[in-house]
Amino acid sequence: MNLKNQKILVTGSDGFIGSHLTEELIRQGCDVRAFVQYNSFNSWGWLDHSEPEIRRNLDVFAGDIRDPHGVKQAMKGCDVVFHLAALIAIPYSYHSPDTYVDTNVKGTLNVVQAARELEIYKVVHTSTSEVYGTAQFVPITEDHPLQGQSPYSASKIGADQIALSFNRSFETPVAVIRPFNTYGPRQSARAIIPTVITQIASGRKKLKLGALHPTRDFNYIQDTVNGFIAVAESDRSIGEVINIGSNYEVSIGETVQMISEVMGVQIEIETEEIRLRPEKSEVERLWADNSKAKLLLGWEPVYAGRDGFRRGLEETVKWFTNPDNLNRYKADFYNI
Numbered sequence: 001m002n003l004k005n006q007k008i009l010v011t012g013s014d015g016f017i018g019s020h021l022t023e024e025l026i027r028q029g030c031d032v033r034a035f036v037q038y039n040s041f042n043s044w045g046w047l048d049h050s051e052p053e054i055r056r057n058l059d060v061f062a063g064d065i066r067d068p069h070g071v072k073q074a075m076k077g078c079d080v081v082f083h084l085a086a087l088i089a090i091p092y093s094y095h096s097p098d099t100y101v102d103t104n105v106k107g108t109l110n111v112v113q114a115a116r117e118l119e120i121y122k123v124v125h126t127s128t129s130e131v132y133g134t135a136q137f138v139p140i141t142e143d144h145p146l147q148g149q150s151p152y153s154a155s156k157i158g159a160d161q162i163a164l165s166f167n168r169s170f171e172t173p174v175a176v177i178r179p180f181n182t183y184g185p186r187q188s189a190r191a192i193i194p195t196v197i198t199q200i201a202s203g204r205k206k207l208k209l210g211a212l213h214p215t216r217d218f219n220y221i222q223d224t225v226n227g228f229i230a231v232a233e234s235d236r237s238i239g240e241v242i243n244i245g246s247n248y249e250v251s252i253g254e255t256v257q258m259i260s261e262v263m264g265v266q267i268e269i270e271t272e273e274i275r276l277r278p279e280k281s282e283v284e285r286l287w288a289d290n291s292k293a294k295l296l297l298g299w300e301p302v303y304a305g306r307d308g309f310r311r312g313l314e315e316t317v318k319w320f321t322n323p324d325n326l327n328r329y330k331a332d333f334y335n336i
Contacts, residue, residue, distance in 0.1 A: 001080075001122065001233050004029045009075055011035040011065055011111065012084030012126075014045025016186045017179075021082060021225050023050055026057050028229075033059040035074050035085065046186050065107035072114040079121045080232055083111045083163075086126065086156070089190050090277065091336035093152035100155040108159040112166040112174060120173070124232050125163040127178040127241065128156050129217065129286050138249070139289035142178070142241045149281050160241070167239045175237035177228060180245035180288045184221030184312065185319035189329050190336070192252055193218070193313070196259045197320045202331040206268045210275030212253035217245045217288040220303035220312035230297040237296060245288020246301045248309060262313050263321075274334060 008025055012018040013034035025032050036044050044060060063070035065085040075081060087103045115123045132140050133147025148154030166172040183193045199207045227244035231237045260267045293299045303312040319325055
């Protein structure tokens, strides 16, 4: 399917991944409707900082993914829906789990129910590697058991199953993309890579961090965006769950050290209790098997392996250390 000929809705288009995806779709000549969260400031999130040419080509719909009527209205006239709107902060899910059910599970239900009624051609639903929990085997394939080790991951498991159930029950054309840890410009400082970069860029030599031993499979934002587009374009993705990962495992501690090398500074690390997950909630190991994405989609990461990871970090550091960008972050505060 050629997306250039389709009317596309992106929910969560005001966020980190959603804004990059929205911009790329517009650059490729797509007709994009951006679903942003309604707010009294009339803010479009990160899309406020897009190039003027991007903003001129945006069809913006301000609403709330929890409202089925607004969701259906936003989806009218669309052929393809990228569903990214979600609450994603794991620490905040310990604090306010109810809102994660409303946003992630019920929000997804609103999307697939409207897709069924409106006969949408394709829905790409966004999952997360957190649904796997600590790896029981590596690399992690799509057949790995699902483990809700936080309210966030449990809500995403529920959302994934709602989306897939509509494909199985009603043949709603749903595909599930499961990105591993995406990083890059605009990411929230809740995440480890922006946390480290913003603290160093703000002049700190002693960093406040959480656990350093867990491992992750980091993906640069452009690889993740390319994965979304590949899932949408492939007819073979319908009814499937597809990992988008680099197939490269690295510890948080090694990641911090690599960032300090890229930024040319010597650092010390101070473990801050508030940044630690409860023991049984910590996901100790993530490492993606991306062979299904290669087979079904022809997708491969450009920023692969250690060298690719370092290149991605260099680009991320360059963006965050621009004073105009750094000033948008509060490096002195821990944001749950």
